[in-house]
Amino acid sequence: MFEQISENKFKSGVLVFCFLVLIFLLVWLLQYLMGLGVAGFVLALVFASFTAFLSYWASDKIVLAMSRARPVTKEEYPYLHNVVEGLAIAAGIPAPRCYVIDDTAPNAFATGRNPKNSVICVTTGLLQKLNRAELEGVIGHEMSHIRNYDILLQTLTVVMVGIVALLSDWILRGVFWGGGRRRSSSRDRGGGQLALVLVAVGLVLAVLSPIVSQLIRLAVSRRREFLADASSAQLTRHPAGLASALRKLASDPEPLEAANKATAHLYIINPLKNVKGVVNKLFSTHPPIEERIAALERM
Amino acid sequence: MLFVFLIFIGLFVLFVVGLYNSLVTLRNRCDNGWAQIDVQLRRRYDLIPNLVETVKGYAKHEREVFERVTQARTQAISAGTVKEQGSAENMLQGALKSLFAVAENYPELKANQNFLMLQEELAGTESKVAYSRQFYNDSVMKFNTRIQMFPSNIIAGMFGFKERDYFEIGAGEAAAKEPVKVSFS
Numbered sequence: 469m470f471e472q473i474s475e476n477k478f479k480s481g482v483l484v485f486c487f488l489v490l491i492f493l494l495v496w497l498l499q500y501l502m503g504l505g506v507a508g509f510v511l512a513l514v515f516a517s518f519t520a521f522l523s524y525w526a527s528d529k530i531v532l533a534m535s536r537a538r539p540v541t542k543e544e545y546p547y548l549h550n551v552v553e554g555l556a557i558a559a560g561i562p563a564p565r566c567y568v569i570d571d572t573a574p575n576a577f578a579t580g581r582n583p584k585n586s587v588i589c590v591t592t593g594l595l596q597k598l599n600r601a602e603l604e605g606v607i608g609h610e611m612s613h614i615r616n617y618d619i620l621l622q623t624l625t626v627v628m629v630g631i632v633a634l635l636s637d638w639i640l641r642g643v644f645w646g647g648g649r650r651r652s653s654s655r656d657r658g659g660g661q662l663a664l665v666l667v668a669v670g671l672v673l674a675v676l677s678p679i680v681s682q683l684i685r686l687a688v689s690r691r692r693e694f695l696a697d698a699s700s701a702q703l704t705r706h707p708a709g710l711a712s713a714l715r716k717l718a719s720d721p722e723p724l725e726a727a728n729k730a731t732a733h734l735y736i737i738n739p740l741k742n743v744k745g746v747v748n749k750l751f752s753t754h755p756p757i758e759e760r761i762a763a764l765e766r767m
Numbered sequence: 768m769l770f771v772f773l774i775f776i777g778l779f780v781l782f783v784v785g786l787y788n789s790l791v792t793l794r795n796r797c798d799n800g801w802a803q804i805d806v807q808l809r810r811r812y813d814l815i816p817n818l819v820e821t822v823k824g825y826a827k828h829e830r831e832v833f834e835r836v837t838q839a840r841t842q843a844i845s846a847g848t849v850k851e852q853g854s855a856e857n858m859l860q861g862a863l864k865s866l867f868a869v870a871e872n873y874p875e876l877k878a879n880q881n882f883l884m885l886q887e888e889l890a891g892t893e894s895k896v897a898y899s900r901q902f903y904n905d906s907v908m909k910f911n912t913r914i915q916m917f918p919s920n921i922i923a924g925m926f927g928f929k930e931r932d933y934f935e936i937g938a939g940e941a942a943a944k945e946p947v948k949v950s951f952s
Binding site for chain 2: 546547549550551553554555557558559560600604703705
């Protein structure tokens with residue numbers, strides 16, 4: 469477990485650094501296309517550091533806002549609070565704050581940057597459809613994501629993937645609409661060859677970056693779900709609870725409206741409900757639910 | 768040669784310091800676990816009088832059950848050692864079970880909002896007690912294993928680290944698992 473924590477922290481650091489570089493390159497390319505010169509370089513640097521900083525400190529808030537989650541008091545949902553507090557004790561971490569999404573599709577996720585600043589978010593549908601043992605299984609799964617610092621890595625990915633997608637979108641548009649004009653003026657300055665190469669590299673980068681960030685996200689999440697299932701069983705000492713909860717969640721046909729492609733990998737099961745066919749299975753962020761249930765039943 | 772010797776001594780000291788510190792960490796985790804259990808148990812003792820009062824309002828005649836609960840609670844509060852606490856807790860658990868079994872016979876009581884809230888609070892606290900016990904016992908197991916293993920057992924002996932008791936459910940466990948007898952006197 470401790471190896472996993474340090475691995476997660478290390479990976480988060482590497483991820484932040486890579487994204488910093490990638491975003492710097494993208495912004496620099498963007499300003500190059502717009503021809504801002506030195507000011508653009510500074511802009512790129514400031515923007516890159518700002519996004520890296522933002523994604524560390526505010527990504528949990530961004531994710532919660534994206535999912536339309538609201539904080540709930542103990543008076544409103546004593547049941548949820550009691551379960552969360554109990555499992556926090558079992559995991560030996562401070563109790564996370566509780567958030568709720570008003571949606572009948574049962575699902576849950578955890579976010580935050582460390583166990584002290586963490587949030588567990590469930591849908592109202594989850595609270596209605598699961599019994600206590602099943603809810604404990606689900607919360608135990610989220611609790612182990614928190615304890616292992618999976619939440620840091622996963623939440624960072626949401627915001628960073630979003631920013632890269634946005635930037636590469638802008639650049640592609642910039643090349644198509646402003647590229648010709650730029651190229652002729654830089655040839656006047658005698659740097660035509662270099663400029664062409666840069667634009668080509670930039671184009672490749674702009675096309676590749678969403679794919680790369682997708683792949684990072686896939687690598688991040690799949691093995692972790694199995695691990696979190698196992699740790700949940702270790703916390704609750706009742707693997708059947710989580711297995712039965714997963715079965716209920718999987719058989720529920722409703723998609724979660726507040727979820728989208730950027731946040732889907734945070735949830736305990738895929739909230740988008742479109743995992744059919746070979747390609748989807750290859751690119752899905754979650755391992756098939758039957759495999760997870762089978763692994764729990766072997767315990 | 769002297770240089771190599773000094774490095775060797777230095778490494779040895781670092782090794783001993785590391786072992787000592789890990790023992791301290793594990794011991795503190797046990798203490799923290801025990802404090803956590805204590806917090807949850809106290810919360811439960813505070814809930815019980817409220818619960819008894821609420822049930823009394825509907826089921827005045829079940830004096831026997833109320834007395835058992837109150838007595839078990841007093842005993843649990845005054846328990847000193849880890850072992851005593853364990854057995855007192857089991858008695859209390861059994862008594863509470865019979866209290867809820869009695870409540871089953873009073874439909875108006877089961878519909879009472881206050882009673883439902885207390886029941887949820889108590890169930891939540893009970894599972895918190897169970898989880899904190901699990902955390903404490905896991906910590907104790909790690910601590911005791913470290914104390915018994917070589918070479919940390921030497922350090923533990925030198926600095927007086929003592930093995931801890933598990934917070935066990937002893938004889939009471941069997942009693943708590945027995946079907947509850949409900950008398951209709």
